Amino acid sequence: MVAYDEAQALLAACMQNIPLLATEFVSISQASGRVLAEDIRAVMPRPEADISAMDGYAFRCADMEEAGSVGLPLAGQIAAGDAPPPLGKGVAYSILTGARIPAGADCVVAQERTSITGGHVHLLEQNARNGLNIRRSGEEFCKGDMLLEHGQKLDWRHLPLLAHQGKEQVSVYKRPKICVVANGAEFGATATDARTELNTQLLATMLQSEGALVTRYVCRSDSMEDLHKVLHQCAQEADILITTGGISVGQTDHVLPVLRQMGAKCLFRRVKMRPGKPITVMQLGQKMVFCLPGNPGAAAICAQLFVVLFLRGLVGEKQEKNASMLIEGQSSFSYVAASDTTCFLPVSFIEDKGENLINLVPSVGASDILCLTRATGLVKISAGQSLQAGEMCKMIPFAV
Amino acid sequence: MVAYDEAQALLAACMQNIPLLATEFVSISQASGRVLAEDIRAVMPRPEADISAMDGYAFRCADMEEAGSVGLPLAGQIAAGDAPPPLGKGVAYSILTGARIPAGADCVVAQERTSITGGHVHLLEQNARNGLNIRRSGEEFCKGDMLLEHGQKLDWRHLPLLAHQGKEQVSVYKRPKICVVANGAEFGATATDARTELNTQLLATMLQSEGALVTRYVCRSDSMEDLHKVLHQCAQEADILITTGGISVGQTDHVLPVLRQMGAKCLFRRVKMRPGKPITVMQLGQKMVFCLPGNPGAAAICAQLFVVLFLRGLVGEKQEKNASMLIEGQSSFSYVAASDTTCFLPVSFIEDKGENLINLVPSVGASDILCLTRATGLVKISAGQSLQAGEMCKMIPFAV
Structure with missing residues (x-):
């Protein structure tokens, strides 16, 4: 008992010696949620x-200054996606947001700060200056910059970067394959008072x-052979x-003997925690075996605290901040x-008039499945x- | 501009008049994530x-007291799932965790606090008392109790309750169907400087x-007809x-004119916020149309702040605490x-020596897609x- x-x-140390899962390529539209x-x-x-940051007019500041009240004649329009010719001397282009700045132009003035008379663009204010409304190549990132590191769990935030870089597929870790096994004659159809098995549904x-x-x-069944x-x-x-x-310790508790028979080695047997005291973790070759309690509340909490963490490690997920x-x-x-005994209490988080309150969710113990639905962590x-009432404390939110 | x-x-008021989506039945193993x-x-x-909370022995306290050092003879074993006969006078049953208490027994003593000699169970301590280690019927919840209310978003925490109640299927709101439309000639293969379209990937x-x-x-294309x-x-x-x-306001900005042509009414046009100022929301019959900016950073933030909230409303999701x-x-x-201007700043959250720090993520503006990947909210x-450095502030975490 540890x-x-x-x-x-012990689990963290053990993870050091377990190889990460294999990798595979997936299309970026399938990559969300993968590592x-x-x-x-x-x-x-x-x-x-x-490129231009605004809908407006692109020109050379010096040309506009020289032209004064006459303004600059419009030589054409540049839309996003166009490859514009270099800017001629003493002319302006109308330009749309995201369109390339023609070579030679050094300024974009927003449409609403200009007027057009006789095909010439005039400034309503003297606000033209070098670089105005021009987004410089590489200002967000340059060629060679590290954009995303392996171990990053992908979500919507990362996909535009991948698409921008022309990636159609990315290399991700395979999904871990897990078997969840419940056991006991009480789940058999022939049991006189048969139970609905809840835990595999919850854990899956x-x-x-x-x-x-x-x-x-x-x-x-309660047969060792069947379980084996x-x-x-x-x-x-x-x-x-x-x-x-x-x-x-019951006569029908065969999980640990069967695993030992199969050659599994114990990493730890029972933990000084509540709920979840019976949790036992074994190693079968390079595979971990998490033996969780049968009480569903305890099984859920042990899975949150031990299994989820291990899973993330197995796919090399770098814990984000x-x-x-x-x-x-x-x-x-x-x-x-x-x-x-280290205690894990189901709690709910409530924001009340700007105050964050953490309330205890009543529970009848390790078997309680109702309290889970009232708790946020x-x-x-x-x-x-x-812990005293009124003290600040920290909630570990459930991974859902 | 609002x-x-x-x-x-305005959006919340509008939601009051929009009917919730239709419902459908799904099997409980498919119900996670649904409302x-x-x-x-x-x-x-x-x-x-x-039922028994322990592996141990069930008997009548008065019988054990009467028997004294002789102990009580074992009359059999009760496993989880068994329907035991009533307890005979002056005997004990061995009983497993979760097994039914036989009628007449009022106490369970844990196995490790007993000894067995000559087929009799003896107590190692005088700790038997009425109700010990018995979980009473209904102690977690009673028949008729409200377990889950409509509007609850389901996850692993709720499934054991549904399974326990014998539900194989539950009624949930249909998934909302959304079309996301990008537009512009710059995405055409014939554009001289064709762009990769990023936003529909991100939003989808x-x-x-x-x-x-x-x-x-x-x-x-930039054609009004095509967009229509x-x-x-x-x-x-x-x-x-x-x-x-x-x-x-550009010459190729056809979204709002086309929507108006189709009969859409404006709920609001532009919002005093940054990023996201151009956001416009229209109503086309009973369907909402969210017109998001073209800059991906701004589109993402507007979707987080407006669309996600609306989506949750459309399936009647009660906002959990x-x-x-x-x-x-x-x-x-x-x-x-x-x-x-109300500003939304991309920030990252860091826990450093027990202190929660919120750092500003550098951004070059509404177009920035890199900053999203460095931000947590x-x-x-x-x-x-x-906001002054050193003040406490609150982060709205991204919905991922």
């Missing part, structure tokens, strides 16, 4: 050329929203195995953790620590 | 019967991750139309908003307001 922080440290497996350096700058949905490909298995068959099958097909239930984003608020409750109270 | 808060108020269109009340309590990905079904169109054809088509097929670009979750931190920068500085 302390919570020790369990996390980049290549560095993206700029092959072209942005803007690619000097959670891990799918983290990008994993999840297969659910329910071993509906299922776990052996899972070890063939999955990158990660997750079991739920069957890890206590906001991944560790703890939400700060004033606690409306007091709590004292036992000297040997967890507050960690380390072993032997306490 | 103030930012006024624009939001519930029915109330879920408990048809059965949880636990459904009195963002809105898909909000659950929408998105179709992208690029009208690659595309927008007419979109109005047939979509619940919401989004255009990007072509709403400025954490949907308005603003992340508080200490500003590392100073900023003064002009007296007539926005800080709003209302018109005429300022």
Whole structure:
């Protein structure tokens, strides 16, 4: 039995020795939610050329000054996408936002600050100056700049950069394959008081929203042989195995004996935390096996704290600044953790008149599935620590 | 031209008169990410019967007291899923976690606090008491209790409740259908300096991750007729139309004239905000048309602030407490908003030695796509307001 922080440290150390998942190419329209497996350096700058920031008129400042009240004759129009000829002496072009500045022009004056008379453009104010309303080539980034680093989880924010760089496909880490296994005769159709199995549904949905490909298995008996068959099958097909239930001291708790029989080595057995004390993590070759409690509330919280973190590591995801984003608020409750148990309390976050409040969600214990739906995250109270009502505390938001 | 808060108020008022999307049934394994269109009340309590919270022994306290050091003979074993017979006088059952308490038993003592000799169970401590380790039927919720209300966005937290209640399918709002339309000759293959169109990719990905079904169109010309054809088509097929670009004062900015021709009425035209000033929202019958700027940074920020909110309203999503979750931190920068312009600044959130810092992400303006990838959200500085370095401020995290 290990302390919570020790369990996390053991898992982190173990991850160092596990190779990242293989990579594959996907089209950029399929890349959102995936983790980049290549560095993206700029092959072209942005803007690619000097362009106009406004709809207006492009000219040479010196020409306009020289022309005075006569203004400059319009020599044509440049739209976005046009490749304009160089600017002639003493003329102006009308130019649209995003259009290339013709060579020789050094200024764009916005349309609303000009008037047009007899085919000549006149300034309403003397505001022309070198560089006005010109976006310089490379002002956003230059050729060779690092745009996105491998390990970046992609979302809508990253796609324009990829499209701009002409990427049609990008290299990403494969989705982790996970088998989630529940077990127990109580799930069998022949059980006199058969149960609905809840945990594989919960865990599959959670891990799918983290990008994993999840297969659910329910071993509906208390036979070691049946469980061995299922776990052996899972070890063939999955990158990660997750079991739920069957890890206590009861006569039908076969998960750990079967895994040991299969050659799995224990990383840690039981953690000084609540809920989730029974959690046990084993290693089967280079595959991790997370043995979660059977109580759904405890299984969910253990999956959030251990499995999600591990999954992100397996695809080389660099934790973005906001991944560790703890939400700060004033606690409306007091709590004292036992000297040997780190407690994770389901809480809800409420903004009330500009104040962030963190409220305790009532729970009847590790089996509670209702409290999860009322909670937005967890507050960690380390072993032997306490929290007083009115103190500031930090919520770990649920990954949903 | 309206103030930012006024624009939001106009949109919110308009939403009152737009019917919610139709509903459909989906299987619960497909329900994550969807918004519930029915109330879920408990048809059965949880636990459904009195059950054991531990692996141990169930008996009547009075019997054990009477038996004294002799202990109680074991009459059998009860596993989860079994329907046990009533407890005989003066006997104990071994019982597993989650198994039903036999009628007549009033106590469960954990296995590790007992010893077994000659088929009798003995207590190691005198700790038996009425109700010990018994989870009472209905302690989590009772029949008839409201479990989930319509408008709840579903994720892994809600699925166990649905499964427990025997729901195989639930009623959810249909996914909104959105057409996103870019336009401009610069996207045509025949443009001498053809551009890669970035915005429909960005917006489609963002809105898909909000659950929408998105179709992208690029009208690659500056012809009003071509644009009319595309927008007419979109109005047939979509619940919401989004255009990007072509709403400025240039000669090729045809979006608003075409929409007016189609009968669209303006809700607001331009907003006193930066970036995003050109944003215009129209109503075409009961369909909203969001006309976003052509600059991708501005389009993205307007979509986050206006479209995502509207989408959530259209499927009746009740804003969860954490949907308005603003992340508080200490500003590392100073900023003064002009007296007539509400500013939205891209920022990154960093936790440094327990302190939450909010840093300004450098941006070259509304066209900037790089700054989005460095930002985790926005800080709003209302018109005429300022923020000083060292002050606390709140970040609106990006919806990703």
